[in-house]
Amino acid sequence: MKQSSGKLVLLFLALLAVSQATPLSEDNEFSFGWPGSLSDNTDYYVSSKEVSWFEANYYCYSQGWELVAPENFNLLTLFKGFRELYDVKDTSYWSAGNRLSGSNWVWGIGGEKFSTSNWDTNEPNGNDSDKCLLIGKTVASLWSDEDCAAKYKFICQKKVAKVAETTKKCKHSIF
Numbered sequence: 001m002k003q004s005s006g007k008l009v010l011l012f013l014a015l016l017a018v019s020q021a022t023p024l025s026e027d028n029e030f031s032f033g034w035p036g037s038l039s040d041n042t043d044y045y046v047s048s049k050e051v052s053w054f055e056a057n058y059y060c061y062s063q064g065w066e067l068v069a070p071e072n073f074n075l076l077t078l079f080k081g082f083r084e085l086y087d088v089k090d091t092s093y094w095s096a097g098n099r100l101s102g103s104n105w106v107w108g109i110g111g112e113k114f115s116t117s118n119w120d121t122n123e124p125n126g127n128d129s130d131k132c133l134l135i136g137k138t139v140a141s142l143w144s145d146e147d148c149a150a151k152y153k154f155i156c157q158k159k160v161a162k163v164a165e166t167t168k169k170c171k172h173s174i175f
Contacts, residue, residue, distance in 0.1 A: 053132040056154035065156040067096035094154040097133025
């Protein structure tokens, strides 16, 4: 009896260990742990690879997300909180902002027009080839314009409608 109960305990422990194992991420090239994992983080994906704005935009789109677009006060506040909480700073990141189809800044491809005073020092710098928007290195998330072919890391977010739902829920939460 003691021998069979010992085997049952070992079997139980083995099953417990297997159930706690987590599979490897399919996207090892881009992820670097919790803040960068699309499956674990419900709001943002932070790349570890530097790519052009076009590559960043396509990658987010191919995953069902979009380049980060803090297009209003609520979304910018949520984004700043994410950067501070998970120490996502000291690097500039591509955002969805661009002026590829003219002189007006828009979010994403064919998105909403916007204007901003959230520019970093000496930005915009007046260079006409700088048509894509970078989010600055600090949690303040000041913006700068840059050539879209330049290589930077990027941040994807849930589609804005999903993020907006999250911000509505936050109003009723004590956290």
